[in-house]
Amino acid sequence: MTKSTDSPVIDPFEAALGVHADKGRSPWEDAWHRLLKNRAAVYSAFIMGTIILLVLLGPLVVSWESDFTDWDFTSSPPSFSSGHWLGTDAVGRDILVRTLEGGRISLLVGLVATLVSLIIGVGYGAIAGYFGGTADRIMMRIVDIIYALPFLFFVILLMMVFERNIVLIFVAIGAVNWLDMARIVRGQTLSIKNMEFVEAARSCGVAPWGIIQRHIIPNLMGVVIVYVTLTIPQIILVESFLSFLGLGVQEPMSSWGALVSDGAQDMESAPWTLIVPAVFLTVTLYCFNYIGDGLRDALDPKDRL
């Protein structure tokens, strides 16, 4: 190169492209650009964003309270004249408000439990994988033991010991879900820790904690993020399942799972009580799955066909 070394643009080709030599493009940015090209993922993200906004702001706008029982309109079908746009349930509660408020619980459970499993799982898996040997063996056997506990039994046990409350659901789901995360992260760590850049860091005298933080975790985040987007819908489903069995949230609070369960009982006389929450639930699950797929393709372009 004949140009002076400090010129901001290094060659005419890059100048023509409008690329600045000073600014690098990180693998994250590359993945972001690939993700934006995936239509299913972008639409899903848009719909998901709309649902989240609706769930957060909707109950403030709609004039009904979620626990208000309108005795004049029990089990009334969707209509604008009554003011219950999506109908009411058997005791005259507005389905729209209940679905939106139930969505808050469902999404919150999904996000919080996933976050818990993310933090515990990544930390645990990375430590077990990086240190290896006896530490790894003991830590992963503990995971196996917890894994062997039947989930429902575990939840019922928790219900017996503590009162039934929403925090318990977070704890129960989080306590089981980090196990998968820990296994995935450990597997990734095992492969990353033998790569040359980790050895380079070791030969530079970087302490184990620094290596895990700077070299291992950033390089396994791709896999983890994909797993997270697929875990959120899974947890929402698990919560629905618990609610369906009557082990989930308690009245007057609600969740999509609980609403679907209630709606299923009157689905012959008042199908809207089932359809409305079920549509919200399935659309959310689809969106998360498409976003997850899109992220996997974007973060790991080698696997794409």
Added chain:
Amino acid sequence: MPGAVFWGQLMNDRVLRVQDLAVHFKVREGLLFNSKTYTLKAVNGVSFELNAGETLGIVGESGCGKSTLARAILGLIKPTRGRVLWLGEDLGKLDEEALRKRREDLQIVFQDPLAALNPRMTVRDIIAEPLWTFYPRIARVQVDERVRGMMKMVGLLPNQINRYPHEFSGGQCQRIGIARALVLNPKLVVCDEPVSALDVSIQAQIINLLKDLQKKLNLSLVFIAHDLSVVKHISDRVMVLYLGRAMEISSRSALYKRPLHPYTSALIKAVPVPDPKLARIASDTGLTGDMPSPLDPPLGCVFHSRCPYVVKRCELEVPALRRMENGDWVACHCAEELDLTIGKAPT
């Protein structure tokens, strides 16, 4: 640096002594009950010394223990036997923390330039990582200045400091790797096949860069390659490794003119000649077969199964690495009798 005076006194002294270094790995084969444990002797009793500012080339076929030796010298792998003395201090006796401190002086350049760089870090963070590790309180501006200086020194444009490894070519990545290795002003750099993954034209650039930097910074280099012609350009002395043992340690001029060990001579003959006429005349290496498995090395001299000059004694007795009259070292029973001068027809 405060150690400069001390360093000056050591200039013409041995900085690195490797004594009878061995690295053995346990290998298990088979399932559960009928599994057997084998010992893989990757490096088996290697000794050498290195002066300040000197380059030792290490050559050998794949699987002869070159990379393992490199890692054992730097204490990245615990040796099974033997000692590595750095400035008279046994690295194997140091605890983890003390060894980490010594790493300021001992650095490594890797074979695969892209794999050796964390894809999620910018060039700035990659080159600065050793600095942050050893001087956590250093100001960011100073680090930046140092990183830019290093980039200039290894022939990279300093304004590319915010770029990521995947935006560079193989040769440029290797320059980043070299900059990272040199940022702490080390005294010894072990280069583990630094040019094997590069194009021939880039190989020359990187070798010349290493030579320049060595002169400028008075580095000691251990330069590993599987190719004698690469080593020829940079080494003062060359060690030939076969199945984890040193076959010969000779000064460069002597080695390429009159190798002492039959294996060295075979390696020299195996260097491709870029002229079809000469290549046809060039004699065959005289070697048959492949290198035996390091799981089951031959008894006696490890090379006897392939040596064209083998005698009875070779199968029984392991030849010691001994000093010849000219000061070079060889591990061959017949070194005195053999005349392996290059260009002469084998007798």
